[in-house]
Amino acid sequence: MQTLRITHYGEPILTQKGEAIEQFDDNLRNLADQMLHTMYEANGIGLAAQQIDQAKRMCVVDVLFEDGPPSFNYKLDGRVPPADLFMPMALVNPEIKSFGEKTEPYEEGCLSFPDIRGDVIRPTEIVVEYQDLDGAPHSLECDGILARCIQHEIDHLDGVLFIDRMDHKTLGTIKTVVKKLKKQTLKKMSSEK
Numbered sequence: 356m357q358t359l360r361i362t363h364y365g366e367p368i369l370t371q372k373g374e375a376i377e378q379f380d381d382n383l384r385n386l387a388d389q390m391l392h393t394m395y396e397a398n399g400i401g402l403a404a405q406q407i408d409q410a411k412r413m414c415v416v417d418v419l420f421e422d423g424p425p426s427f428n429y430k431l432d433g434r435v436p437p438a439d440l441f442m443p444m445a446l447v448n449p450e451i452k453s454f455g456e457k458t459e460p461y462e463e464g465c466l467s468f469p470d471i472r473g474d475v476i477r478p479t480e481i482v483v484e485y486q487d488l489d490g491a492p493h494s495l496e497c498d499g500i501l502a503r504c505i506q507h508e509i510d511h512l513d514g515v516l517f518i519d520r521m522d523h524k525t526l527g528t529i530k531t532v533v534k535k536l537k538k539q540t541l542k543k544m545s546s547e548k
């Protein structure tokens with residue numbers, strides 16, 4: 356399986372909106388497989404198409420990294436199937452339909468920002484509608500790490516990054532390393548031209 360190159364902060368693709376996916380074929384399935392493989396290799400729990408240099412509306416998620424029962428609540432199409440039946444997930448053309456009222460901070464990381472972490476305040480519960488790799492529509496209600504991860508990944512599909520969601524205080528503590536990363540990325544991009 357091919358490991359794809361993960362794009363880093365400073366590359367313009369990361370601020371691009373993804374195009375809706377219309378073809379549900381083997382190419383899409385292969386892309387999802389490669390994205391999952393790349394995500395696991397990098398020890399991530401989510402990866403969006405922009406992070407492998409494609410402006411498409413698809414992300415992959417697997418938050419079952421701990422043994423034991425899942426730490427989050429969920430309802431998939433009104434039912435509660437075992438989480439490992441639908442995880443890992445590929446969410447195609449996902450849209451968040453509603454957010455819960457409660458919000459909380461949580462320290463997030465991002466594969467496009469190696470070794471950089473910071474608190475992001477987000478709603479704790481969401482309802483997301485998406486299509487699977489066969490194009491079938493689903494509705495997922497969830498909270499905890501699953502809701503957190505899906506919100507982070509869907510932001511990527513809209514060209515929004517976790518630093519855009521941080522408050523000034525948090526951003527202040529990581530500003531220097533973020534700037535350094537951008538500089539490195541731009542330097543690398545110009546040397547590859």
Ligand SMILES: [Zn+2]
Pocket residue numbers: 464465466467507511
């Ligand atoms: Zn990310």
